[in-house]
Amino acid sequence: MLAATANPASADSDIILKSSRGYFLYHDDGDMFRVCDTNADGHGVTGVLMENNDNSPVPGYGEVLRVDDGGDSGCDKAGFNVQPSPSYTYQMRFWWNGGGGTLSSVAFRE
Template sequence: MIKSTITRVAMVGAAAAALAVSMAAPAQAASDKTISLPNGRGYMKFIDDGDVFQVCDTKADGYGVSGTLFVRNASGLVSVATTVDDGGDAGCDKKGYNIGQLASYQMRVCWNGGGCVSSEWFNE
């Protein structure tokens, strides 16, 4: 009798813990993602196949576009993983950066004349 009561209590506790973990807001799973600046100034894109980050300056206004990839580790520490700049030349600039499941990532694209847009946090 006591053994079955302890087993039931343990099972209820495990189920409650699993529910709490599943209710926490996880980082969004990776797939191709694009964030765009207003007024058609440019964008930053994550290409999941190959883990490539692409930044495109799409307006010839004398200002470039800069992209930053931030990484947040399990303890919450945020740092810059890589940067990509585009402007003053034809085409977009790209950089590979291998993202994984042990951290969360956020893209931020900025028009060098002022103004930025950020993505949600994500991982693979």
């Protein structure tokens, strides 16, 4: 499943992608990304932050952050400074490492 918008949403609150196997959370206050594997099935989950610079000569999203969780207690997290610029658009993607589809957020800006 892939979601996209022509006018990106503003990231002035938390964004969460959730499935029966876990979740990927962006906490805007502090620019923190947290991935949690909530199903002890032998496979972890992965969350990826994609960035698009509208002024780049090469169009499209590129990966700027990857956070994996699974096989240990607790969630994993990492910080990334989401640029407060109208030139940068971001998208979160989340999947279960055992196969299946990818969940994607709408495009957003800081």
